[in-house]
Amino acid sequence: MSVIVQLVVSGALMGMVYALIAYGFQLTYSTSKSINFGQGELVMLSAFVSLSLINTGLPYWLVVPGGLLFGVLLGLFVERAAVRLALEQKGEGWILLTVIFGLLGFSAAENIWGRDDRPFPTPVPSDPMHFFGIGITPLEISVAIGVLAVMGMVELFKRKTLLGKAFEAVSADRDAAGLMGVSATRIIMLSYGLSGLVAAMAGILVAPITTVGPTMASALILKAFSVAVVAGLDSGFGVVVVGLFLGALESLASFYIGSGWREAPGLILLIMALALRPNGVFGKASIRKV
Amino acid sequence: MWKRLLLIRGAELFAFGMLVAIPVFVNNSYALGLLTLLAIYGILLIGLDVSVGYLGQVNLGHAAFLGLGAYASGLCVTLLGFGMPAALGVSLLVGLVIGALLALPALRLEGPQFALATLSFSALTVTTLNEWESLTGGAQGLQLDRPALLGVHLGAAGFYWLCMILLALVWMLMRNLLSSHWGRAFEALRDSPIATDAMGVGTYRFKVAAFAIGSALGSFAGGLYAFNFQYLQPHSFVYELMVILLLGVVLGGRKSLWGAVVGAALIVLLPNLLSNRMLFQVFSALGLLLAVVAGVRGMMNKSTRPFQAIAPIVAMGSLVVGGMLVANTEDWRKAIFALMLFSVVVGLPEGLMGFITRFLSQLFSVAPPPLPAPAALDEVLAARPMQDKPLLELRNLKRYFGGVKAVDDVSMAVHSGHIHGLIGPNGSGKSTAVNVISGLYAPTGGQVLLHGKALPEGSLYQVARVGIARTFQNLQLFGELSALDNVMVALKGVYRCPLPLLLLGFARREEKRAQAQSLALLELVGLAQQARSKAKDLTYGAQRFLEIARALACKPDLLILDEPAAGLAQPDVAQLIAIIKRIHQRGITIILIEHHMDVVSELCDRVTVLDGGKVIAEGSAEEVKRHPLVIQAYLGVEHTE
Amino acid sequence: MLVVENLHAGYDASEVLDGVSLRVKQGSVVALIGANGAGKTTAMRAISGMLKPTQGRVLLDGQPVQELGSARIAKLGLAHAPEGRKVFGPLSVEDNLLLGAYSRLPAFFGFRGKAAADLARIYELFPRLRERSQQAAGTLSGGEQQMLAIGRALMANPKVMLLDEPSMGLAPVIVQEVFRIIKRLKQAGITLLLVEQFARSALEVADYVYVMEHGKIAVEGVPDEIRKNQRVLEAYLG
Structure with missing residues (x-):
């Protein structure tokens, strides 16, 4: 019994990271109905840059903002280079173009930092502490706190600032937002910047656990996709619930079926969700227009 | 005809023969x-x-x-x-x-x-x-x-x-x-x-x-x-x-x-390209050259945006520069694929063959295969007997969007063989009513009956299958297809060849029949001469008429025309009226949503007026025009304070 | 204040506006009327930058704006309450109003304080909106949404306000209320370009009237002249 609880708890904590990346998808989807298919590479590149910053001897509390800044810039770059043109042409070219930029980022990382996985130093200790017989490491706790803090801050921004409300206005009705003087192009840029920030944060939080390497995010991102689709691309609350659930599920699966199968539950969940509730468990149905 | 076969099949055969012969030599x-x-x-x-x-x-x-x-x-x-x-x-x-x-x-x-x-x-x-x-x-x-x-x-x-x-x-x-x-x-x-x-x-x-x-x-x-x-x-x-x-x-x-x-x-x-450094540099230089030429040409005749011209040049340029700096191009394989794909997607969206085909078709002007003579209209749209009984009935139909009652308890009957006008000020619920009938929206409440039987709810496809065809206020043509193909997509009752036979090429005959029938419908709306033009290249008026021809290809009992005259110039409106009269003569029942009162007066046997989602008047065109509620709905109330 | 010269615009293959010219003087209410499908709404969209004109000029306070996007034009002082109201459904009534003043409020903090006086003014004009200030705009009735759309446009303190079909889809009682509000706006000296299908109501509030037919201005004049003009009635009822 305690084994199961242990698996569920540590899996769920990992699920928080999926939720955070999935949240990044929602940010751009709500403003532009597009997402960055190369988001995993964004996570990975931000982690690598942060690692390089640590290696230059920068203190940890300066590394984090540096890594986040890099994520924001990369997000803005992707929006400009891969997304804007396709959105202006009202096509779906952005899917292919963001896939392409993901591949470019992957190749760059392989050649700049090498293909090997490297440890990511962190000031947070990783010796487990015991609560009611369940071992939780401070590292895992720091991940959970980090995820909630970033999501909380972005939500606060969306609800409490006028710019954040403009963000929601663009999601609701682009044309009308334009009439208020809100430039949709700027807001979409902003959403990609925020999404980059969220991805970078995910990279920095998860790196001490997974180590840093070009492939560190390829499995992570698939699960984040699953979480985003299962929860629905418009429910911030939903991603946390689904993220926790999926994290726990896969931790159980990898223990009882085999560690090679840890990706399977997420993928099956995703295909099932698409079949049964295409707009997500927490999503709203859309109205067809003519 | 022969020139076409010779060129196209010849090219295929030649390429195939060449490839097959290689191992021999x-x-x-x-x-x-x-x-x-x-x-x-x-x-x-x-x-x-x-x-x-x-x-x-x-x-x-x-x-x-x-x-x-x-x-x-x-x-x-x-x-x-x-x-x-x-x-x-x-x-x-x-x-x-x-x-x-x-x-x-x-x-x-x-x-x-x-x-x-x-x-x-x-x-x-x-x-x-x-x-x-x-x-x-x-x-x-x-x-x-x-x-x-x-x-x-x-x-x-x-x-x-x-x-x-x-x-x-x-x-x-x-x-x-x-x-x-x-x-x-x-x-x-x-x-x-x-x-x-x-x-x-x-x-x-x-x-x-x-x-x-x-x-x-x-x-x-x-x-x-x-x-x-x-x-x-x-x-x-x-x-x-x-x-x-x-x-x-x-x-x-x-x-x-x-x-x-x-x-x-x-x-x-x-992969061979990447393993040979020399070859790679030659190819990337060629790619850069192509990107520059295409970019400059695009910018000159303003067919591309600046980003579309510049981005491929930057991408190919970084391939050239990178090729010189990097020791082993194989290691950067993925990045190279990415940059090439990026350049093509942004700069040459039609691909190499699209580019070459356009070039070749300028070189050899190949006539398309001839079209058959149009079929007799009786074969396509058999004349239906006029019977003065209700074909379509709405009973207490409701459709709400959030707090807005777009259609609020509408009941009406459309008689077989009639042209039934549906009019009302903007936002009165006409389009929503039609969207509910045709299955785009499911009703919030109430019933729609065709031939006395309940219509399928909320499925365009199923409603179309039972004999209701429609046009759209905002055109929904298949822009990349020719006018003829637009009609042929919708054509009912011709395609019977089972898939295996069709794959083997045994569907030529029914294809000819479909063409003949579709041409007859294009002729009906006056577009037979433009059968081969892409729908998106037609004039606006012609696009409206094409939508009508396409809807007729469903061989419907009831045709719904959603503001067919919107955006039409005066001569086109006259032609539209003639077309609708011709369709009416085949005995097809029509619901006409229209703003232009003159069109409504000339065509409609009966008119229903909606306002605020409710029916405020019904009768002949002349009757409703004199109806005080209608005048008020259109002109507003003169209020004294 | 607003001058439109020879404006052409359309969608894809169809040209809806075929050379529209009109002027709106400061402090006046100008009505643009005409049958459905004459191009009134397209004219509004072309003026406010939602649709790029293919030809012609739009001058706002003397400055040409026809090349600019809607967000830039809004910042220069033109507010447009669009056809179909287009309130931000998931956002609260109050947030909708605050967004109306987006271009002149600070983006992050302190915007509430700066907007308080304007909000109070709008709530006074529309007491119903105060009652529902925390409710999601999408759940309001059609009439309330129209009030909100007008209030949202007013929040910008615009130089010119475009009001497109404020009576669309509303019950007669509500329409009368809408027009009472337009009269109050007029008394307050707001410069207003009103598009309306209800000719009679529009004639009652307007200082000057343009009648559109097939993408052109067919007739113009002061309301009394227009009332007598037989052609106007025909344009509506054929």
Whole structure:
């Protein structure tokens, strides 16, 4: 019994990271109905840059903002280079173009930092502490706190600032937002910047656990996709619930079926969700227009 | 006619003959290996082009189907001792079945969700191949021997010829399929799924079929892939291969069999390109040159945006510079693919073949095959007897959007053979009412009856099947298809040839009949001369008329015209009136939503006036025009305070 | 204040506006009337930058704006309450109003304080909106949504306000209320370009009237002249 609880708890904590990346998808989807298919590479590149910053001897509390800044810039770059043109042409070219930029980022990382996985130093200790017989490491706790803090801050921004409300206005009705003087192009840029920030944060939080390497995010991102689709691309609350659930599920699966199968539950969940509730468990149905 | 056949079939035969003849003259096993791979990738990309080109969806699962097909054939041979034909048959079947199963849920989705679903599917496939070690050998790989084909053991050249023959066969079958009503339906789906549904062509069914066929070709190619390499590893079918395949389709040119094969040739040659530094530099320099020329030309005649011109130059430029700086281009393989694909997607969206075809068609002006004479109108739209009884009834119909009551308790009856006008000020609920009748929206409450029977609710497709056709206020034509094809997509009661016969090219006759019938409908709306023009190139008025012809192709009992005169110039309005009168003479009942009162007065037997989602008056045009509530609805109240 | 010269615009293959010219003087209410489908709404969209004109000029306070996007034009002082109201459904009534003043409020903090006086003014004009200030705009009735759309446009303190079909889809009682509000706006000296299908109501509040037919201005004049013009009535009822 305690084994199961242990698996569920540590899996769920990992699920928080999926939720955070999935949240990044929602940010751009709500403003532009597009997402960055190369988001995993964004996570990975931000982690690598942060690692390089640590290696230059920068203190940890300066590394984090540096890594986040890099994520924001990369997000803005992707929006400009891969997304804007396709959105202006009202096509779906952005899917292919963001896939392409993901591949470019992957190749760059392989050649700049090498293909090997490297440890990511962190000031947070990783010796487990015991609560009611369940071992939780401070590292895992720091991940959970980090995820909630970033999501909380972005939500606060969306609800409490006028710019954040403009963000929601663009999601609701682009044309009308334009009439208020809100430039949709700027807001979409902003959403990609925020999404980059969220991805970078995910990279920095998860790196001490997974180590840093070009492939560190390829499995992570698939699960984040699953979480985003299962929860629905418009429910911030939903991603946390689904993220926790999926994290726990896969931790159980990898223990009882085999560690090679840890990706399977997420993928099956995703295909099932698409079949049964295409707009997500927490999503709203859309109205067809003519 | 002959010139056309000679040029097009001649080019195909010539290319095929050349490729087949190579092993006779050149005895080079490396080159033969590349050629075999070219044939296999040709089949693979023709399959991928069905979803990427014709359906217009980003499919990230095709590499997985290659892998599934390869393992299916491989296992059939190693475990079950199948011969080559049986093993290939199993591969094909696996792709068809799994493709359909994946498509059932995934194709309800559009755009990003579809891409995500296929991406997850391919990850799941690779995971399974890797982890199911007892069956697949896992990461160790699967070793197999090429089985005999009908008792004959094929050598390298023999197997190459087999692959070429199969490519030629696939080419022919797919050409027959894609030039039939199937191919047209695929393309129609891409341009307007709503209109495809509203024409009674089941969007969903055709999408699933298209995806399953494409996937089946993918896994069929997988079978050949297994017999070619005789060693399989799950690792070969990952994401990177998928991107390369997309590069092939996009670079070669979408919606083109030639494009798929040219794309296959390019991706077969790419690895060689990368391993030779000199060659790579020459090619990247050529690419840069092409990007600069295309960019400058595009900017000069203002057909492209600045970003579209500059970005490919930057990308190709960084290839050239990078090629000089980097020691080993192989290491940067993925980045190179990415930059090339980026340049093509942004700068040359029609692909190489699109580019070349345009060039060639300027060089040789090939007349399209002649069209048959239009069919008699009686054959197409049999005249219906006029009977003065209700055809369509609305009973207390309601449709709310949030707090807004767009249609609020509307009851009306449309009599058979009538032209029934539906008018009212903006926002009075006319369009919403029509959208509920035609199945775009499900009603919030109330009933719609056709011939006294309840209509299916909330399904455009099912409503169209029971005999209601409509046009759209905001045009929903299939822009990339010709006027004739637009009508032919919707045509009912002609396409009967079963799929296997159709694949073998036995549907030519019914195709001619469909053309003749469709031409008759185009003639009815005065567009017979523009039958070959792309719908999006027609004038606005002609597009409106084309929508009417397309709706008639459904051979409906009830035709709903949603503001057909909106945006028309005065002469076009006169023509519209003439067209509607002609349709009325065939005994087809019409609901006409219209703003122009003169049109309504001239045409309508009966008029219902809506305001604020409710019926405020009904009667003849003259009666309602004098009705005080109607005058008030249109002119407003003179209020005194 | 607003001058439109020879404006052409359309969608894809169809040209809806075929050379529209009109002027709106400061402090006046100008009505643009005409039958459905004459191009009134397209004219509004072309003026406010939602649709790029293919030809012609739009001058706002003397400055040409026809090349600018809608967000830039809004910042220069033109507010447009669009056809179909287009309130931000998931956002609260109050947030909708605050967004109306987006271009002149600080983006992050302190915007509430700066907007308080304007909000109070709008709530005074529309007491119903105060009652529902925290409710999601999408759940309001059609009439309330129209009030919100007008209030949202007013929040910008615009130089010119475009009001497109404020009576669309509303019950007669509500329409009367809408027009009472327009009269109050007029008394407050707001410069207003009003598009309206209800000619009679529009004539009552307007200082000057343009009648559109097939993408052109067919007739113009002061309301009394227009009332007598037989052609106007025909344009509506054929």
